[in-house]
Amino acid sequence: MPIWLNARAMLLRTYYEQEEYDALFAFLDSFEAFVRRQKGMGYHRSHYQALLLFTRRLLHLPEGDKDCRVQFKADIQVAPAKEECGWLLSKLYAIRSGHLLALTASTGNDKCRAYSPDIHRLGR
Secondary structure, eight states: OOOOHHHHHHHHHHHHHOOOOHHHHHHHHHHHHHHHHSOOTHHHHHHHHHHHHHHHHHHHOTTOOHHHHHHHHHHHHHHHHHHHHHHHHHHHHHHHTSSSOOSSSTTTOOOOOOOOOOOSSSOO
């Protein structure tokens, strides 16, 4: 995997960890456009599309909805983003235990969306 893609994934994790949500949402939009424009990414494209999708879903996860958390965990485990799977699950457990609760009440997105392996457009 090219180092510049790893650097972008690290930047995504850093914004999330530092709770810089405005920067994170702007980064998600720009990284999504970047991934969509790059034609020579091969299998890396599905990996990064899944990472972006799951990060958005993590940020919009309804507070206190156990069914959505269970569905989210199951979707992560079958996704192509295996390298980021551990980080995503650790953030899910942190939300469950109440340490990090990111923007769930203000987003208005209270639907659980299942992961589809053939992502053509990332949901918002």
